[in-house]
Amino acid sequence: MSKTKIAFFCKQCGHETARWEGKCPACHEWDALVEAPVEKEKPSSKRGKSAGGFTRVSLAPRADLKPLKEHARERLPRIPVPISEFHRVLGGGIVPGGSVLVGGEPGIGKSTLMLQLLGTLAHADIPTPAGLNGPTNGSAKPCWLYITGEEAPSQIAARGIRLTDMERGRPAPATSSVPVKRAGASGVNFDSDRLKLASETDLAGILGMLEAERPQVAVIDSIQTVRDGALESAAGSISQVRECAMALVDAGRQLNTTIFLIGHVTKEGAIAGPRVLEHIVDTVLNFEGETRLDLRVLRASKNRFGSTDEVGFFEMTQAGLTEVPDPSAALLDRDSAADKGAGSAVGALCEGTRVLLVELQGLTVPVPGGGSPRRRASGLDANRLAQLLAVLETKAGVPYGTLDVFASAAGGFRVEEPAADLPLALALASVATGRMVREGLVASGEVGLGGEIRPVPRVEARIAEARRLGFKQILLPARGRTAVPAQAEGIKILRAKTLREALAMGLS
Ligand code: TYD
Ligand code: MG
Numbered sequence: 086m087s088k089t090k091i092a093f094f095c096k097q098c099g100h101e102t103a104r105w106e107g108k109c110p111a112c113h114e115w116d117a118l119v120e121a122p123v124e125k126e127k128p129s130s131k132r133g134k135s136a137g138g139f140t141r142v143s144l145a146p147r148a149d150l151k152p153l154k155e156h157a158r159e160r161l162p163r164i165p166v167p168i169s170e171f172h173r174v175l176g177g178g179i180v181p182g183g184s185v186l187v188g189g190e191p192g193i194g195k196s197t198l199m200l201q202l203l204g205t206l207a208h209a210d211i212p213t214p215a216g217l218n219g220p221t222n223g224s225a226k227p228c229w230l231y232i233t234g235e236e237a238p239s240q241i242a243a244r245g246i247r248l249t250d251m252e253r254g255r256p257a258p259a260t261s262s263v264p265v266k267r268a269g270a271s272g273v274n275f276d277s278d279r280l281k282l283a284s285e286t287d288l289a290g291i292l293g294m295l296e297a298e299r300p301q302v303a304v305i306d307s308i309q310t311v312r313d314g315a316l317e318s319a320a321g322s323i324s325q326v327r328e329c330a331m332a333l334v335d336a337g338r339q340l341n342t343t344i345f346l347i348g349h350v351t352k353e354g355a356i357a358g359p360r361v362l363e364h365i366v367d368t369v370l371n372f373e374g375e376t377r378l379d380l381r382v383l384r385a386s387k388n389r390f391g392s393t394d395e396v397g398f399f400e401m402t403q404a405g406l407t408e409v410p411d412p413s414a415a416l417l418d419r420d421s422a423a424d425k426g427a428g429s430a431v432g433a434l435c436e437g438t439r440v441l442l443v444e445l446q447g448l449t450v451p452v453p454g455g456g457s458p459r460r461r462a463s464g465l466d467a468n469r470l471a472q473l474l475a476v477l478e479t480k481a482g483v484p485y486g487t488l489d490v491f492a493s494a495a496g497g498f499r500v501e502e503p504a505a506d507l508p509l510a511l512a513l514a515s516v517a518t519g520r521m522v523r524e525g526l527v528a529s530g531e532v533g534l535g536g537e538i539r540p541v542p543r544v545e546a547r548i549a550e551a552r553r554l555g556f557k558q559i560l561l562p563a564r565g566r567t568a569v570p571a572q573a574e575g576i577k578i579l580r581a582k583t584l585r586e587a588l589a590m591g592l593s
Pocket of ligand 2: 197
């Protein structure tokens with residue numbers, strides 16, 4: 086009988102070594118190696134070597150060896166997702182046989198999102214995409230499977246039924262503060278016989294169910310509760326999570342079932358601790374937001390089947406997650422702009438194919454007792470903030486030396502685009518000087534270390550979004566990758582070469 090081989094994996098980077106070491110040889114993290122079983126040795130590795138050192142293989146012609154352009158013609162079939170925000174983030178629907186990890190903090194709404202996904206798929210009554218083996222569950226129609234190890238099936242079911250009632254009975258929920266569209270405007274159907282639910286945490290049990298039901302999509306809620314009885318470690322440990330995820334992803338590929346694994350994010354922000362899980366799946370989606378606020382953002386951080394810069398916006402309401410088709414309006418808190426005083430500026434930022442208007446805020450306070458000043462960023466990159474403060478100080482003469490500085494993106498949104506530099510600089514300069522940012526102004530621009538305003542892409546789209554939301558002027562880099570127009574209808578265009586110039590134009 087072959088014995089399972091043991092190896093050591095780094096919790097940080099997933100590096101594999103044969104023996105334990107105090108420090109990971111790859112990422113140099115201390116005390117990060119943990120023991121885990123690895124796949125049994127494959128018989129193929131014992132294949133004989135020819136005299137030249139090459140592995141002896143069959144010389145039969147291979148059907149899949151052909152010019153690249155011919156492979157390109159074979160488009161992957163996709164299952165359309167009726168929730169358009171979700172559809173887009175996936176890169177245009179669900180790829181049969183693929184695997185998706187959905188990560189997020191506890192309570193963010195992962196279970197709700199997955200339940201609504203299956204509910205809308207069941208409602209849409211989607212036939213098996215052409216060109217697939219199709220289900221062998223005795224029906225021409227696919228089945229959708231939800232496996233729960235976290236909550237009792239009755240709890241999940243009750244939630245589904247409540248969502249159906251909300252769907253049928255009432256108009257948009259009263260709790261909603263922004264324009265929303267119900268997730269899956271086409272509706273949910275939890276009455277469908279083809280939407281199945283079971284409680285199972287044993288890996289073999291889950292694999293058995295997948296094989297028997299051959300669902301089109303299976304949700305495993307969550308990967309941390311699944312346990313392979315062949316391993317001694319506890320559910321949720323690195324070796325369990327890794328082995329179970331590999332087995333489930335593999336089964337999905339063979340059965341043409343798309344596997345959605347729900348994974349809890351640890352305090353450090355990693356899914357299930359190790360990065361290992363992220364290597365195993367095709368797509369990694371992160372469900373983010375402030376649990377205190379209603380806005381939720383779904384982002385792809387890895388996608389073998391599409392781009393990773395699309396984001397989907399949702400709002401958590403009493404009727405579950407609802408799509409937010411106009412996130413700029415949702416993110417902007419326009420009513421209180423006058424009450425806020427200095428320290429607030431609006432940026433036009435690109436997220437995937439969309440432009441969003443996001444409010445950036447700065448606050449400064451004298452360092453208590455003459456200690457060293459602190460810099461805190463929320464929803465923004467802390468290094469970027471530190472760099473921007475240094476440039477503001479040296480190139481535009483705004484002093485922060487004895488001040489604590491706080492900066493944030495309003496609405497719980499995480500800003501990543503460098504074009505946020507300019508509006509953030511305006512907010513920070515505004516709060517330090519007491520001068521207000523000009524009324525009705527939006528800004529976009531990257532700030533270089535030399536204090537120069539660097540070009541940003543998609544200027545026209547930014548102008549259009551600012552105008553749509555009623556802004557009167559937009560501050561842009563003087564130079565553009567594509568020419569920055571000198572004027573546009575209904576909105577004044579200001580163009581700055583340097584940070585000093587930009588502050589003179591943007592502050593009143
Ligand atoms: P849940 O999907 O259970 O989160 P996760 O699986 O990520 O842990 O949702 C958690 C929260 O969402 C919970 O606190 C209640 C809230 N919620 C609503 O506000 N409205 C709803 O319709 C549902 C189903 C949940
Ligand atoms: Mg859950």
